[in-house]
Each structure stands twice: as structure tokens, then as C-alpha cells.
Amino acid sequence: MADTVTKEITEETVAEETVAEQAAPVVIKKHRKIDITDTIMSVVTYIVYTFFAFVCVYPFYYIFINTISSNDLSARGKITFWPKELHLTNYVNVSHIPSLVDAFQISLARTVLGTLLTVGASAFLGYMFTRETMWHRKIWYRLTVATMYFNAGIIPFFITMKNIHLYDTFWVYILPTIVSPFYIVLCKTFVESVPKELTDAAELDGAGTIRTFISVIIPVIKPILATVAIFSAVAQWNSFQDTLLLTSSPKLSTLQFTLYQYINQASSLKAIVNSSTSTASMAASLAHAATATSIRMTVTIVVVAPILLVYPIFQKYFVKGIMIGAVKG
Numbered sequence: 001m002a003d004t005v006t007k008e009i010t011e012e013t014v015a016e017e018t019v020a021e022q023a024a025p026v027v028i029k030k031h032r033k034i035d036i037t038d039t040i041m042s043v044v045t046y047i048v049y050t051f052f053a054f055v056c057v058y059p060f061y062y063i064f065i066n067t068i069s070s071n072d073l074s075a076r077g078k079i080t081f082w083p084k085e086l087h088l089t090n091y092v093n094v095s096h097i098p099s100l101v102d103a104f105q106i107s108l109a110r111t112v113l114g115t116l117l118t119v120g121a122s123a124f125l126g127y128m129f130t131r132e133t134m135w136h137r138k139i140w141y142r143l144t145v146a147t148m149y150f151n152a153g154i155i156p157f158f159i160t161m162k163n164i165h166l167y168d169t170f171w172v173y174i175l176p177t178i179v180s181p182f183y184i185v186l187c188k189t190f191v192e193s194v195p196k197e198l199t200d201a202a203e204l205d206g207a208g209t210i211r212t213f214i215s216v217i218i219p220v221i222k223p224i225l226a227t228v229a230i231f232s233a234v235a236q237w238n239s240f241q242d243t244l245l246l247t248s249s250p251k252l253s254t255l256q257f258t259l260y261q262y263i264n265q266a267s268s269l270k271a272i273v274n275s276s277t278s279t280a281s282m283a284a285s286l287a288h289a290a291t292a293t294s295i296r297m298t299v300t301i302v303v304v305a306p307i308l309l310v311y312p313i314f315q316k317y318f319v320k321g322i323m324i325g326a327v328k329g
Contacts, residue, residue, distance in 0.1 A: 060304070063297045067091070071294040090298040094259075099250065103258035110173040110254070111236040118232040119225055121178045126187025127217050131209070141188075148181045154245065161246055172246045173254075177236070183228045190224035191217060230310060237307050259299045 066074040070085035078084070094100075128134050129141045157176075158167075166172040194217065202212045218225075243257040253261075 063300050067294060067298045067301055074297070075293045090294050091302075093295070094262075094298050094302055099253065099258060100255075102251065103253050103255045106170070106252060107237060107255040110170070110239075111233050114174045114177055114236045115229055115232045117174060117178045118180060118183065119228050122180060122183035122187045122228050123218065123221065123225060124213060125179070125184045126189075127191050127213050128209075129184070129188045130191045144179075144181050144184060158245060166246075168247050168249055168252065170252060173236070173239070173242060176242075177232070180232070183231065186228060187221065187224055190221050194220050233310055234307055238303075256303055259303060262295070262299070 062080070065081075065083040066079050067090050068086050068088060069079045069083040070087070071090070073079055073084055125144070129137055129144075131137065134140075161167050161172055161176070166175060198216050198220070199212055202216045207215065238256065239254070240256045240260070243252070243254045247253070
């Protein structure tokens with residue numbers, strides 16, 4: 001009896017599987033036919049982007065190989081693709097610049113501190129401009145954005161800095177750049193994409209404006225914060241005009257301004273060496289440093305290298321932050 005029941009169950013199972021197989025759709029694998037047009041377009045795309053990448057990378061590569069090659073060959077334009085007569089004298093000479101360490105510390109301090117304050121202020125103001133409870137938020141937002149299109153000029157700015165006693169102080173690098181309308185617009189656009197339920201839930205739990213901003217908004221808007229941080233850091237590091245116009249103390253000179261002065265001195269020294277016949281020994285001892293071209297290229301590498309190291313750190317956030325700003329813009 002048991003064998004009969006088992007046989008019937010087995011037959012029913014086999015029948016059900018057969019019906020299921022018959023009812024299942026038949027999947028036919030089709031091999032996509034390679035179109036000659038698609039192939040040509042792919043090849044052209046790779047060629048164009050390879051050429052574009054080469055155009056972007058080669059100037060940095062060219063400058064670098066000229067800094068480690070013979071300065072004489074570099075001055076005559078003989079270094080194009082491969083370095084020749086390798087040496088590191090140019091970098092040694094640059095490291096001996098007077099007050100270079102102090103200038104580097106000023107540039108590093110203004111970049112780090114200025115970036116942190118700018119990112120914090122931009123994020124907070126961008127968040128506040130999205131809150132309907134902010135007093136006359138539309139008016140304040142429009143006034144902030146208006147400053148992107150109207151600029152009084154260098155002389156009024158210089159007079160203002162002097163009247164508020166920021167002239168010839170370290171804070172002249174920091175305070176005028178904390179509130180940036182462009183960064184505020186980016187942060188505001190990103191905050192608007194955050195679900196309102198998150199802030200509502202925090203407020204129901206008793207969180208105030210500051211608590212909601214720190215605990216809810218900041219963790220969510222990290223991509224745009226990284227984007228603003230990159231923009232601000234590059235602007236602070238490469239800034240040169242404020243040192244020239246708003247400071248007079250050598251102790252406040254930034255790295256770029258100090259290296260600029262050194263370039264001018266090196267060019268003058270090279271001119272003196274070339275025009276004098278009694279300084280042959282000096283010319284021999286300054287065979288590398290006296291070449292203005294190699295010095296300029298070395299300075300370029302020293303100035304650009306630290307900022308280039310920042311991009312890989314924030315790259316994964318950078319594209320996301322820009323894309324959201326572009327879609328919502």
C-alpha cells in the first residue's frame with residue numbers, strides 16, 4: 001500500500017514538473033550582431049578621449065621632466081618627452097629659499113582654516129535658506145545671490161579692509177571669503193533634495209535648528225561639502241592678489257607670493273650673470289639655479305603638487321555633488 005502511494009506521489013510530481021516546463025517561456029539566446037558603424041564610433045571615441053587625456057596630462061609631465069633634466073638643455077627646448085641628465089638640484093635650490101617654511105605655513109594655515117570656515121558657513125546658510133521659518137529668508141537669499149553679479153572693485157574693497165582693521169593681518173585671508181554666494185547656492189540646492197521627513201522627524205524628537213543641522217543635514221550632504229571643500233581649498237591655495245594688495249609684512253607672505261619674488265630675483269640674477277664677463281665662477285656655481293626657465297618650472301611643480309593630491313581624496317564625492325547641483329540647479 002505504501003509503495004502504491006509513493007508511486008502515485010512521484011507520478012504527480014513528475015507531471016507537475018512537466019507542465020511547469022511546458023508553461024515556462026522559452027529563452028532563446030540571440031547573439032548581437034556587431035555593426036560596423038558602432039565599431040567605428042567606438043574607435044573614434046577612444047581616439048578622441050585618449051588625445052584629450054594626453055593634452056591634459058602632457059603639460060604637467062613636460063614641466064616635471066624639465067625640472068629634473070639638464071637646465072641647459074631645458075632652456076634650449078631640448079627636453080620634450082624624456083628627461084636627460086637627471087638631477088634634483090632645482091628642488092634643492094627651491095628648498096633653500098629664505099622664509100620658505102614660514103610662507104608654506106601661512107599658505108597651509110589659510111587653506112585649512114579658510115576651507116573649514118567656508119564649508120561650515122556655506123552649509124549652514126544653505127540649510128537656513130531652505131527653512132520656511134527663517135525670518136525673511138527670500139529677501140536675504142536674493143541679497144546674497146545679488147553679490148554674485150555686483151562687485152564694487154579693488155579700491156573700495158581695499159578701503160573697507162583697512163577701515164575694519166583687517167589690513168596686514170592674517171584674518172584678511174579668512175574672513176572675507178567665509179560667505180561665498182556660489183557655494184551657498186550649491187549647498188541650498190543639495191539640501192532641497194534631502195527628504196523633508198528627516199528634518200520633521202528630528203524636530204518631533206525635540207531637536208532644534210542647530211541640532212538638526214549637525215545630526216541630520218551634515219551626514220546627508222557630505223558630497224556637496226566635499227565639492228565646496230575642493231573649490232575653496234584650491235582658491236585659498238592659489239590666491240595671490242590678496243597678499244599683494246592687503247599685506248605689507250613679510251611674515252604674512254604666502255607660498256605663491258614668496259616663490260613669485262624668488263622667480264623675479266632668479267631672472268634678474270640670470271640677466272646679470274649673462275651680461276657680466278667677470279662672474280664666470282658665479283655662473284659656474286649657479287649652473288642650475290641661474291636658469292630662469294628651470295626655476296619657473298620647479299616653482300610651478302611645488303605650487304601645484306599639493307593641490308593635485310587633494311583631488312583623489314574627494315573625487316568620489318565631487319561628481320555626485322556637482323551632478324545633483326546640475327539637475328536641481
